[in-house]
Amino acid sequence: MTARVLVVDDIAANVKLLEARLMAAYFQVISANSGQEALDICARSPIDIVLLDVMMPGMDGFEVCQRLKADPNTAHIPVVMVTALDQPSDKVSGLEAGADDFLTKPVNDLALTTRVKSLVRLKMVTDELRLRADAGTDMGIDQLLVAGIDDKIGERGRVLVVDDRVSSYERLVKTLSLEHDVTVITDPQEALFSAAEDGYELVVMSTGLENFDVLRLCSQLRSLSRTRMLPLLLVANPGEDAMLIRAIDMGVNDYILRPVDQNELVARVRTQIKRSRYNERLRESVQQTVEMAIRDGLTGLNNRRYFDSHLESAFDKAQSGGKPLSVLIVDIDHFKQVNDVHGHEAGDDVLREFAKRIGKNVRNLDMACRYGGEEFVLLMPETDIELACIVAERMRREIAAHPFIIDGGTKQINITVSVGAACIDGNSDSKKALMKRADDALYSAKRNGRNQVVSDAA
Amino acid sequence: MTARVLVVDDIAANVKLLEARLMAAYFQVISANSGQEALDICARSPIDIVLLDVMMPGMDGFEVCQRLKADPNTAHIPVVMVTALDQPSDKVSGLEAGADDFLTKPVNDLALTTRVKSLVRLKMVTDELRLRADAGTDMGIDQLLVAGIDDKIGERGRVLVVDDRVSSYERLVKTLSLEHDVTVITDPQEALFSAAEDGYELVVMSTGLENFDVLRLCSQLRSLSRTRMLPLLLVANPGEDAMLIRAIDMGVNDYILRPVDQNELVARVRTQIKRSRYNERLRESVQQTVEMAIRDGLTGLNNRRYFDSHLESAFDKAQSGGKPLSVLIVDIDHFKQVNDVHGHEAGDDVLREFAKRIGKNVRNLDMACRYGGEEFVLLMPETDIELACIVAERMRREIAAHPFIIDGGTKQINITVSVGAACIDGNSDSKKALMKRADDALYSAKRNGRNQVVSDAA
Numbered sequence: 001m002t003a004r005v006l007v008v009d010d011i012a013a014n015v016k017l018l019e020a021r022l023m024a025a026y027f028q029v030i031s032a033n034s035g036q037e038a039l040d041i042c043a044r045s046p047i048d049i050v051l052l053d054v055m056m057p058g059m060d061g062f063e064v065c066q067r068l069k070a071d072p073n074t075a076h077i078p079v080v081m082v083t084a085l086d087q088p089s090d091k092v093s094g095l096e097a098g099a100d101d102f103l104t105k106p107v108n109d110l111a112l113t114t115r116v117k118s119l120v121r122l123k124m125v126t127d128e129l130r131l132r133a134d135a136g137t138d139m140g141i142d143q144l145l146v147a148g149i150d151d152k153i154g155e156r157g158r159v160l161v162v163d164d165r166v167s168s169y170e171r172l173v174k175t176l177s178l179e180h181d182v183t184v185i186t187d188p189q190e191a192l193f194s195a196a197e198d199g200y201e202l203v204v205m206s207t208g209l210e211n212f213d214v215l216r217l218c219s220q221l222r223s224l225s226r227t228r229m230l231p232l233l234l235v236a237n238p239g240e241d242a243m244l245i246r247a248i249d250m251g252v253n254d255y256i257l258r259p260v261d262q263n264e265l266v267a268r269v270r271t272q273i274k275r276s277r278y279n280e281r282l283r284e285s286v287q288q289t290v291e292m293a294i295r296d297g298l299t300g301l302n303n304r305r306y307f308d309s310h311l312e313s314a315f316d317k318a319q320s321g322g323k324p325l326s327v328l329i330v331d332i333d334h335f336k337q338v339n340d341v342h343g344h345e346a347g348d349d350v351l352r353e354f355a356k357r358i359g360k361n362v363r364n365l366d367m368a369c370r371y372g373g374e375e376f377v378l379l380m381p382e383t384d385i386e387l388a389c390i391v392a393e394r395m396r397r398e399i400a401a402h403p404f405i406i407d408g409g410t411k412q413i414n415i416t417v418s419v420g421a422a423c424i425d426g427n428s429d430s431k432k433a434l435m436k437r438a439d440d441a442l443y444s445a446k447r448n449g450r451n452q453v454v455s456d457a458a
Numbered sequence: 459m460t461a462r463v464l465v466v467d468d469i470a471a472n473v474k475l476l477e478a479r480l481m482a483a484y485f486q487v488i489s490a491n492s493g494q495e496a497l498d499i500c501a502r503s504p505i506d507i508v509l510l511d512v513m514m515p516g517m518d519g520f521e522v523c524q525r526l527k528a529d530p531n532t533a534h535i536p537v538v539m540v541t542a543l544d545q546p547s548d549k550v551s552g553l554e555a556g557a558d559d560f561l562t563k564p565v566n567d568l569a570l571t572t573r574v575k576s577l578v579r580l581k582m583v584t585d586e587l588r589l590r591a592d593a594g595t596d597m598g599i600d601q602l603l604v605a606g607i608d609d610k611i612g613e614r615g616r617v618l619v620v621d622d623r624v625s626s627y628e629r630l631v632k633t634l635s636l637e638h639d640v641t642v643i644t645d646p647q648e649a650l651f652s653a654a655e656d657g658y659e660l661v662v663m664s665t666g667l668e669n670f671d672v673l674r675l676c677s678q679l680r681s682l683s684r685t686r687m688l689p690l691l692l693v694a695n696p697g698e699d700a701m702l703i704r705a706i707d708m709g710v711n712d713y714i715l716r717p718v719d720q721n722e723l724v725a726r727v728r729t730q731i732k733r734s735r736y737n738e739r740l741r742e743s744v745q746q747t748v749e750m751a752i753r754d755g756l757t758g759l760n761n762r763r764y765f766d767s768h769l770e771s772a773f774d775k776a777q778s779g780g781k782p783l784s785v786l787i788v789d790i791d792h793f794k795q796v797n798d799v800h801g802h803e804a805g806d807d808v809l810r811e812f813a814k815r816i817g818k819n820v821r822n823l824d825m826a827c828r829y830g831g832e833e834f835v836l837l838m839p840e841t842d843i844e845l846a847c848i849v850a851e852r853m854r855r856e857i858a859a860h861p862f863i864i865d866g867g868t869k870q871i872n873i874t875v876s877v878g879a880a881c882i883d884g885n886s887d888s889k890k891a892l893m894k895r896a897d898d899a900l901y902s903a904k905r906n907g908r909n910q911v912v913s914d915a916a
Contacts, residue, residue, distance in 0.1 A: 002680040002708045026677035026708055046683045072771070128586050128741075219460040219484035225504045249707070250460045250484055283586075290744065292763070293751040305750075313530070 003048035003120040004028045008038040008064065009082070010056045018051060018082075018107065025113045035059030039067055042074045049119050050079045051103070054090055062097040069098035076126055078119040082107065095267045100275065101254075102267065110241045114248040114255070122253070122275065129282045156180050157273040158199060162191040162217065163206035163235070172204060172235070175262050176269060188217045196226045201273050203227075207236045207243065215247060222251045229279070231272040235260060298348060299355035302369040307377055310367055314381055315431045318424050325424040326388035328378040329438045330358070330395070333416045333450040335374035342413065346406040350415060353404050361395045385423035385455050392419040392453040400451060416451035418442060423456070461506035461578040462486045466496040466522065467540070468514045476509060476540075476565065483571045493517030497525055500532045507577050508537045509561070512548055520555040527556035534584055536577040540565065553725045558733065559712075560725065568699045572706040572713070580711070580733065587740045614638050615731040616657060620649040620675065621664035621693070630662060630693070633720050634727060646675045654684045659731050661685075665694045665701065673705060680709045687737070689730040693718060756806060757813035760827040765835055768825055772839055773889045776882050783882040784846035786836040787896045788816070788853070791874045791908040793832035800871065804864040808873060811862050819853045843881035843913050850877040850911040858909060874909035876900060881914070 005027045007018045012033065019029045030047070032038040035056055041047065050068065054061035061081055068074045080101040081094035091102050101115050157180040163169035164186040176182045183200075185191040188209060195203055203221065207214050214234065221227045234247055234255040244255050254268050294306035302310070311327075318325035332338075332354060339347040351374065358368050358376060367379040380388055396417055403412040420442025422434055437456035445454040463485045465476045470491065477487045488505070490496040493514055499505065508526065512519035519539055526532045538559040539552035549560050559573050615638040621627035622644040634640045641658075643649040646667060653661055661679065665672050672692065679685045692705055692713040702713050712726050752764035760768070769785075776783035790796075790812060797805040809832065816826045816834060825837040838846055854875055861870040878900025880892055895914035903912040 002677040004681045026673055026704075028678060028681040048681070125586060128583060215484055220486060222460040223462045223486040223506070246484075286744070286748065289748050289751045293747045 002026055002028070003116070003123075004030060004046065005116060006030045006032060006038060006041055006047045006050045008032045008035070008050060008056075008061070009053040010034060011053075014053065018112070021107075021109060021112055022116070025116075027116065035061070035064040038064055042068060042077060043071075047077055048123055049116055050077055051082055051116075052079055052099075053082050054084070054087075054094070062093055065094065065097040065099050076123070078123055080115060080119070089263070091263050091267045095270060100271055102264070110244060114244060118248055118253055121251075122279070126279055126282065129279065129286055157201045157269070159183070159269065159273075160185065160191065160195055160198075160200040160203045161205075162186075162188060162203060162209070162214075164210055165206065165208060168206055168208070168235075171260070172265070175260075175265055176204070179266065179270065180273075188212045188214075192217060192220050192224075192227075195221060195230060196224050200230065201276060202231045202233060202269060204233045204235060204269070207234055207240055215243065215250065218247055218250050218252050229276070231276045233268060233272060296370040299351055299370050301355050301358070301376070302367060304369065304371050307367070307369040307371065307379070310369075311379060311431055311435075314367075314379055315424070315434070318381060319427060319429075323382050324384040325434075326380045326383040326385060327422055327434060327438045328380070328388060328392050329371070329420045329435075329442045330376045330378065330392075331418050331442055331446070332374040333418055333446075338413065338415075342406055342411070346411075346413075349406045350404050350413075354399070354415070354417075357398060358395065361391060361398065383423075385421060388421045388423060389453055389455050392421050395419070396451065396453055418445035418450045419453040420445055421453060421455040460484050460486070461574070461581075462488060462504065463574060464488045464490060464496060464499055464505045464508045466490045466493070466508060466514075466519070467511040468492060469511075472511065476570070479565075479567060479570055480574070483574075485574065493519070493522040496522055500526060500535060501529075505535055506581055507574055508535055509540055509574075510537055510557075511540050512542070512545075512552070520551055523552065523555040523557050534581070536581055538573060538577070547721075549721050549725045553728060558729055560722070568702060572702060576706055576711055579709075580737070584737055584740065587737065587744055615659045615727070617641070617727065617731075618643065618649065618653055618656075618658040618661045619664075620644075620646060620661060620667070620672075622668055623664070623666060626664055626666070626693075629718070630723070633718075633723055634662070637724065637728065638731075646670045646672075650675060650678050650682075650685075653679060653688060654682050658688065659734060660689045660691060660727060662691045662693060662727070665692055665698055673701065673708065676705055676708050676710050687734070689734045691726060691730060754828040757810055757828050759813050759816070759834070760825060762827065762829050765825070765827040765829065765837070769837060769889055769893075772825075772837055773882070773892070776839060777885060777887075781840050782842040783892075784838045784841040784843060785880055785892060785896045786838070786846060786850050787829070787878045787893075787900045788834045788836065788850075789876050789900055789904070790832040791876055791904075796871065796873075800864055800869070804869075804871075807864045808862050808871075812857070812873070812875075815856060816853065819849060819856065841881075843879060846879045846881060847911055847913050850879050853877070854909065854911055876903035876908045877911040878903055879911060879913040 005022055007015050007029060009015045010033050015031045015033065019031060022029050030041060032041055036059060038050065038052070042050065052061045052064055065079050065081065068077060068079060078100040079098070080103055081090065081099045082103050082105060083090035083094065084105055094102055100119060103111055103115065159176055159180045159182045161169050161172050161182055161184045163172065163184065169184050173182050173184060185194055205214050205217060218232060221230060221232060232252045234244065234252055235258065236244055236255050237258050247255065253272055256265055256268055294302055296303045314325055332350065335347065338350055355370065358378065362368050362378060365381055369377050371377045380391070396419055400414070400416045404415045405412050420438045420440065422438035422441060424434055441454040441456045445452050448454070463480050465473050465487060467473045468491050473489045473491065477489060480487050488499060490499055494517060496508065496510070500508065510519045510522055523537050523539065526535060526537060536558040537556070538561055539548065539557045540561050540563060541548040541552065542563055552560060558577060561569055561573065617634055617638045617640045619627050619630050619640055619642045621630065621642065627642050631640050631642060643652055663672050663675060676690060679688060679690060690710045692702065692710055693716065694702055694713050695716050705713065711730055714723055714726055752760055754761045772783055790808065793805065796808055813828065816836065820826050820836060823839055827835050829835045838849070854877055858872070858874045862873045863870050878896045878898065880896035880899060882892055899912040899914045903910050906912065
């Protein structure tokens with residue numbers, strides 16, 4: 001866990017101090033002595049984290065932060081505001097400017113390295129998701145993925161407080177309830193269970209739990225796949241440094257020391273939730289985008305690219321396991337006429353409805369895909385040719401029996417399909433040969449008058 | 459950095475020993491006392507890492523490892539073989555069975571926690587890329603992404619050795635050269651530069667560098683974006699535990715102690731390269747898949763989904779910066795006739811060639827996309843309506859002047875296009891209104907006889 005840290009301060013002595021401490025922890029340090037210089041550096045070289053002094057002549061820290069966060073090219077760089085201890089309102093202003101964290105002067109060593117580490121770790125996840133690593137020449141993808149991500153920020157968060165001392169949790173709840181929905185659980189094991197089940201966005205844990213090591217709970221939360229990404233914040237006592245270092249190393253995201261400063265608590269909680277929502281949406285966006293790449297946009301079925309890759313693994317699995325694998329190629333009869341007579345909209349209606357009906361006829365194990373135009377393929381693992389033909393015949397009959405509705409429900413037309421079926425044939429068979437036999441069978445079905453199932457065994 | 463660790467050993471005392479040590483480091487431990495039980499546990503619950511004893515009655519550790527690696531559902535779980543010190547050949551057999559790392563009995567505390575940590579960290583990157591986090595119900599995506607990833611494994615690796623003692627690096631080179639292309643650089647700063655520029659797959663660093671702290675080099679390598687993912691392996695001396703803990707914490711992937719066991723070195727290097735290639739390909743695969751989702755398959759231009767998202771940000775940018783933004787909607791005249799007279803193949807030829815010609819007429823700043831069917835859109839930032847019309851007119855003329863070649867070069871046909879142009883109009887304008895004006899202009903162009911450019915200003 002190391003990183004390129006940009007230290008921004010107009011007073012050279014402050015820069016030197018932070019620089020020395022960060023370098024001792026093996027961070028790479030770059031420095032700037034004005035807001036403008038900081039912006040220039042971030043624009044032209046990769047920076048992992050910015051430590052930003054608030055009070056600077058000319059452009060102050062808040063403005064620098066605002067500008068960094070407003071530019072899509074730098075918005076993802078974590079910014080830590082370095083504020084004076086006697087200016088608690090700075091924390092709130094910093095947050096409003098989009099800062100990710102705060103450090104109070106004089107900067108404490110523990111706070112400096114743990115907070116920098118925690119932010120760097122988080123940024124690495126974000127970077128991975130943003131697909132920027134070297135390949136990131138096409139900024140467009142990146143912009144597409146993060147588009148609209150800010151939408152839900154500002155909604156109330158769902159916070160779980162784990163604490164067994166009434167006076168302590170009552171104070172936490174009072175502060176947090178202003179912006180979030182807060183649940184308190186006093187028993188750590190019950191808390192673990194609830195965290196995995198109840199969809200919280202942050203867990204706030206007290207270090208003073210009776211008869212229970214809070215690090216054990218942190219470890220359990222970080223080990224379960226459902227809570228691995230859940231932000232964790234510790235409320236600790238001064239002097240628990242060694243434990244906090246261990247906690248951050250374990251993946252705890254942030255901590256706050258007692259006596260709890262209300263503004264700081266509000267700010268830290270807000271930041272954790274905001275950041276976690278950002279990564280959550282980014283993850284969803286990547287997932288959706290990948291899903292789009294394997295689906296046919298019109299019918300929602302898998303597309304041909306996906307089929308080709310899936311056939312490969314299904315074929316290998318069938319052959320190595322000595323199990324049958326059947327394939328059906330299904331073609332809509334006289335589909336060109338549907339388009340010519342009723343228009344392309346009607347043709348699309350037919351394709352969509354057809355895909356729905358196919359969906360009803362397949363098991364979870366099977367895979368249906370739109371192979372191209374009006375041609376569909378059904379891949380059926382662990383299915384011999386007899387069973388494949390029964391499924392195909394049932395599908396054919398179902399299509400022919402019920403007319404298709406087009407033009408927004410105003411018309412209906414009769415549709416039939418021809419089906420070619422083939423099954424894997426011994427160890428010397430190949431994917432290509434299998435598809436060819438199904439295709440030949442389909443051709444026979446067409447030639448014999450359509451609206452029928454033909455198998456390669458026939 | 460914590461995880462669910464599965465400890466597999468038929469001797470209960472060995473299980474207890476590892477369990478105690480791992481739990482002290484706050485890992486979650488599950489145990490199994492036979493190979494079959496281990497396979498069952500991995501199949502039904504998420505495991506982050508497996509510590510696997512070699513010598514077990516019935517199914518031995520090699521077979522368990524082989525089976526885990528052969529099943530696509532468990533292949534990504536890192537496996538550490540726990541071998542006896544007097545069986546160096548076990549390391550090689552373990553590697554052949556697909557193991558990711560080795561520990562020798564009696565297991566040393568440092569080796570145990572650092573190796574487990576390093577593997578867990580790597581698995582988290584892989585998990586993120588595999589998009590398994592919770593959403594991973596569609597196993598198909600996962601299979602698609604990893605399909606064909608093993609192809610290049612076995613090729614010679616490119617290894618950089620950083621060491622300034624001749625006797626030491628000569629021995630490393632001799633061993634590594636059997637399987638890899640090895641370069642030695644004695645100066646750490648030169649090594650850093652070369653690592654960033656010369657495409658190595660692994661850096662092997664000696665801890666005994668004269669006048670240079672090797673951790674500084676590790677930190678630099680982990681901070682540069684081009685070397686951030688590069689596997690790093692330290693060759694250390696016994697007694698350098700504190701330094702090694704720090705190194706692993708910093709992101710160094712593995713280490714080996716002097717005197718260097720040749721088999722172990724070969725095995726560790728091979729594993730690092732294999733694993734890094736896997737993640738590299740996975741990253742490429744995700745990237746490609748995401749790219750596919752934003753492109754039109756036929757023409758290679760961006761698709762409508764991408765355009766919609768891009769328009770949003772381009773529009774906001776233009777409005778906030780007070781700059782013009784123009785849009786052209788380009789429609790191929792009488793395209794239906796091309797399809798009807800010459801067939802769909804010819805229609806596709808025309809669309810592809812048309813996309814190419816558009817490509818020649820746009821600047822890097824512009825964005826061309828296939829909006830649907832025979833309709834294309836060109837988005838032109840910082841372009842007023844006069845300039846947009848000049849570009850449109852040039853494009854229209856270029857299309858009409860040179861016939862399109864179809865049917866594999868045997869025929870050519872004349873194609874014309876109609877273009878509607880519009881430009882952002884003040885602060886009260888909206889994306890929707892802008893697109894509507896361009897569409898209305900296109901409609902006028904069609905109604906006025908096609909093969910012409912009409913702007914909303916006209």
